[in-house]
Amino acid sequence: MSALLSVRGATRRFGGVYAVRDVSLDVAHGETHAVIGPNGAGKSTLFKLIGGQLVATAGTVGYDGARIDRLAPHRRARLGIAFAFQDVPVFHRMTVAENVMVGAHAVTGAGPVAAVLRLPRHRREEASIRSLATVALDRVGLGSLADRAADSLPLGQQRALQVARALCGRPRLLLLDEPASGLRGPERSALAGLIEQLRGEGLSILLVEHDVAFVARLADRVTVLDLGRVIASGPFAQIRSDPAVIAAYLGGAE
Numbered sequence: 001m002s003a004l005l006s007v008r009g010a011t012r013r014f015g016g017v018y019a020v021r022d023v024s025l026d027v028a029h030g031e032t033h034a035v036i037g038p039n040g041a042g043k044s045t046l047f048k049l050i051g052g053q054l055v056a057t058a059g060t061v062g063y064d065g066a067r068i069d070r071l072a073p074h075r076r077a078r079l080g081i082a083f084a085f086q087d088v089p090v091f092h093r094m095t096v097a098e099n100v101m102v103g104a105h106a107v108t109g110a111g112p113v114a115a116v117l118r119l120p121r122h123r124r125e126e127a128s129i130r131s132l133a134t135v136a137l138d139r140v141g142l143g144s145l146a147d148r149a150a151d152s153l154p155l156g157q158q159r160a161l162q163v164a165r166a167l168c169g170r171p172r173l174l175l176l177d178e179p180a181s182g183l184r185g186p187e188r189s190a191l192a193g194l195i196e197q198l199r200g201e202g203l204s205i206l207l208v209e210h211d212v213a214f215v216a217r218l219a220d221r222v223t224v225l226d227l228g229r230v231i232a233s234g235p236f237a238q239i240r241s242d243p244a245v246i247a248a249y250l251g252g253a254e
């Protein structure tokens, strides 16, 4: 499998602390790849180096055969890298469809601010963007709820809404930041089903997750971080019996 995302030797220092140190990982085309590790392991920092919210102290980030590590986040979004969850909240005063349309504006001309403020430039694009949003909502199973207030949805459906918003930009790589966080069993299972569906549709997915069962179900491969470094990588069945992983993470989590 060729890699869509290729991180090589990524390092990010904050003063004297290495949040991420010499981390390499690949996400193959169509792969679901999970990053796990205890609190403070460097997972969020690694995500930000990929999304462009942070610049690496050293190392490279390659995407689709080209280096992207000096590109601003919106440029990376336009290349097809989308984020969902922690840093991209649901706008509670908007409808489900309007929330999703904000995602399309992130990668089209007018931008998300114009969408939120309903500027004229936004209105001209609205029809095509509404149809993008409709397709995205149907894809995640929320098509019938498009005109509902976003805050009326239970948390599990709000997560699906956030996925739809990310899909609106027609990404090839979806970065999911703790998708299962705060969800109860049935909601978690429904979201896992949605992620499996997207994988089946050919999307490449990189997720950070604390829930080990969720990772075991979804991930083709897992990269385990501890204190900023990769301590193991491979299929879940392999890394779960790795003594370094048991010591650093699984031993404490199970």
Ligand SMILES: Nc1ncnc2c1ncn2[C@@H]1O[C@H](COP(=O)(O)OP(=O)(O)OP(=O)(O)O)[C@@H](O)[C@H]1O
Binding pocket: 014, 017, 018, 019, 020, 037, 038, 039, 040, 041, 042, 043, 044, 045, 046
């Ligand atoms: N902006 C920052 N300034 C200083 N130190 C930081 C900054 N961001 C992260 N760190 C440090 O880098 C290390 C890795 O943090 P990071 O948030 O990436 O870990 P994490 O694996 O995502 O943790 P969690 O599971 O708790 O979210 C920690 O020691 C953290 O304190």
